[in-house]
Amino acid sequence: MATAVERSATAPLSSAPADATGRRPPRPRAFDQPRFLKFFTAVVFLYLFAPIFVVFLFSFNSKRSTQIFATFSLRWYDVLIHDQSMLGSLWASIEVAFVTMLAGTVIGTLLAFGLVRSNSRVNRPADVLMLLNLVSPEIVTAIALLLVFSEVGSILTPLGFKLGLSLTTVALGHITWSIPYVTIIVRGRLASLNREVEEAAQDLGATNLQAMRLVTLPLLWPAIIASALLVFVMSFDDFVTSYFVSGIDLEPLPIRIYTMIHFGVTPEINAIGTIMMLVTISIVLLALFIYSRQQRARLTFLAE
Amino acid sequence: MSANRLWRLLLLPGGLWLLVLFIAPFGMVIAISLATTDFLGRPVFGFYPENYTQAFDPLFIPVLLRSVGFSVATTLLCLVIGYPVAYMIARYAGRFKNLLVVLIILPWFADYLVRIYAWFVLLGDEGVVNGALRFLGFHGNPPVIFLNTPTAVIGGLVYDYLPFMILPIYAALERMDPSLIEAGKDLYGTPLQTFLNVTWPATIQGVIAGSVLVGLPAVGDFATVQILGGPNTYMIGNLIQDQFTAGGFWPLGAALTIVLMAILSVLIVIYMRSAARPSEAF
Numbered sequence: 001m002a003t004a005v006e007r008s009a010t011a012p013l014s015s016a017p018a019d020a021t022g023r024r025p026p027r028p029r030a031f032d033q034p035r036f037l038k039f040f041t042a043v044v045f046l047y048l049f050a051p052i053f054v055v056f057l058f059s060f061n062s063k064r065s066t067q068i069f070a071t072f073s074l075r076w077y078d079v080l081i082h083d084q085s086m087l088g089s090l091w092a093s094i095e096v097a098f099v100t101m102l103a104g105t106v107i108g109t110l111l112a113f114g115l116v117r118s119n120s121r122v123n124r125p126a127d128v129l130m131l132l133n134l135v136s137p138e139i140v141t142a143i144a145l146l147l148v149f150s151e152v153g154s155i156l157t158p159l160g161f162k163l164g165l166s167l168t169t170v171a172l173g174h175i176t177w178s179i180p181y182v183t184i185i186v187r188g189r190l191a192s193l194n195r196e197v198e199e200a201a202q203d204l205g206a207t208n209l210q211a212m213r214l215v216t217l218p219l220l221w222p223a224i225i226a227s228a229l230l231v232f233v234m235s236f237d238d239f240v241t242s243y244f245v246s247g248i249d250l251e252p253l254p255i256r257i258y259t260m261i262h263f264g265v266t267p268e269i270n271a272i273g274t275i276m277m278l279v280t281i282s283i284v285l286l287a288l289f290i291y292s293r294q295q296r297a298r299l300t301f302l303a304e
Numbered sequence: 305m306s307a308n309r310l311w312r313l314l315l316l317p318g319g320l321w322l323l324v325l326f327i328a329p330f331g332m333v334i335a336i337s338l339a340t341t342d343f344l345g346r347p348v349f350g351f352y353p354e355n356y357t358q359a360f361d362p363l364f365i366p367v368l369l370r371s372v373g374f375s376v377a378t379t380l381l382c383l384v385i386g387y388p389v390a391y392m393i394a395r396y397a398g399r400f401k402n403l404l405v406v407l408i409i410l411p412w413f414a415d416y417l418v419r420i421y422a423w424f425v426l427l428g429d430e431g432v433v434n435g436a437l438r439f440l441g442f443h444g445n446p447p448v449i450f451l452n453t454p455t456a457v458i459g460g461l462v463y464d465y466l467p468f469m470i471l472p473i474y475a476a477l478e479r480m481d482p483s484l485i486e487a488g489k490d491l492y493g494t495p496l497q498t499f500l501n502v503t504w505p506a507t508i509q510g511v512i513a514g515s516v517l518v519g520l521p522a523v524g525d526f527a528t529v530q531i532l533g534g535p536n537t538y539m540i541g542n543l544i545q546d547q548f549t550a551g552g553f554w555p556l557g558a559a560l561t562i563v564l565m566a567i568l569s570v571l572i573v574i575y576m577r578s579a580a581r582p583s584e585a586f
Contacts (some may be wrong), residue, residue, distance in 0.1 A: 174322070273415065
């Protein structure tokens, strides 16, 4: 009762607006006024989005020109869906991205578990190996793979095996650089999980496997799925590794676009570029949504 | 089997994969950088250090210097552009913070090549900007030559890597206690003094991380030059690329790759020692 009275007595005071005292907050000085910063930021956002918007816009141009927008048309999308080699490349990119996503996510997640849960002398070297792979410039890792694939290929060919450059070598390359991204994202979430929850499940009679399946994995899924989607997009977009280790018969989409640009600008590139952007951006948004929704879920879980 | 043994086993697939397809291939680059080729252009292993002498051929030196110069210029531009943006988002964006961060990374996920192509569409001789200039009555054909200039290449590189500068700085600003800035003001520091003595030192880790994340890929970039540049803007990535396409000399390409890696290892060491990690930005 007393607390209720106290609360009602102090409530109007604490909720009174600050300017009730009659003083206005001091005017911020010029440098502190975010007006310039806001303007600057707006210009930077324009710089970030204008170029890709132009690609998007001119993909719907009825004329071949990339200077003057005539009228809206789906002409270039029509050209696109009749371009068999382009569709082949699109399919090849999706295939590689899918394989990379599966393999990279599994291997990267296992590595994250190993790094967080085990305690051995190889932890530190494994961690350094992963980070080194992350920071190594892609042109270097791609050329290294090219040399290995062709050398191993020349050893295997007389033995009757074949390891020419193909979509397989592209996928092997993509999986290699994808591992650290998965490991870092999953490890971050895994390390923040409260280990005691899993132990509580075990105290309640769950086996190790049940505790993992019923407690740890449900909390970890969003991070795993988000990293999988991220890897899919990065593989789908990849240029450098694909450029060096893809075969000549079937090129992934970015390599195909690269070749086309050398023959000049055609709005067909805008059309395929627009499709690629829509695919990747929607997958990234999905990944961010899954990842951030879980953060909220985790907070309520802790609050309970 | 103890739990620790079991968890340790999980290090195996990833560790082995990286040893076989990351470390071993790097060994192969070293081996081939010291090899020569037979008449078919296939590598023959041996010890031919002259590949490295050739990598520092007087013809190549300007290209090496240009690569470093372009990368430094790109990094500085990204810092000058990125810091105010990160600052604005961290301090003044309020509930739009997360949205703006997402909007910063989103264009980066539009395909790398499509983004460079977009600048080609904008700045080409028959591009959007020249079209607009012609419409406005500017003469010349084209009115302004943008492509094949250092400006176009550096501009393209800045566009490629700007988000990598903004995110770590943003993360550092977010970690920083904003009351420190208030304290700086209370002590009668001018805004500039407050920035130089409080904010900048508190975010230097983010600046280092961002600079490495921008500078590192920029040195080895070759697609940007291929599309927006030309012979005048050749970078080391292009030299390497040439050696691995038809008619190239693989051992020289491998030696150039090792030289590139040596330049970059300085940055990599700085990065590995720096406390800030890019993953913290997310």
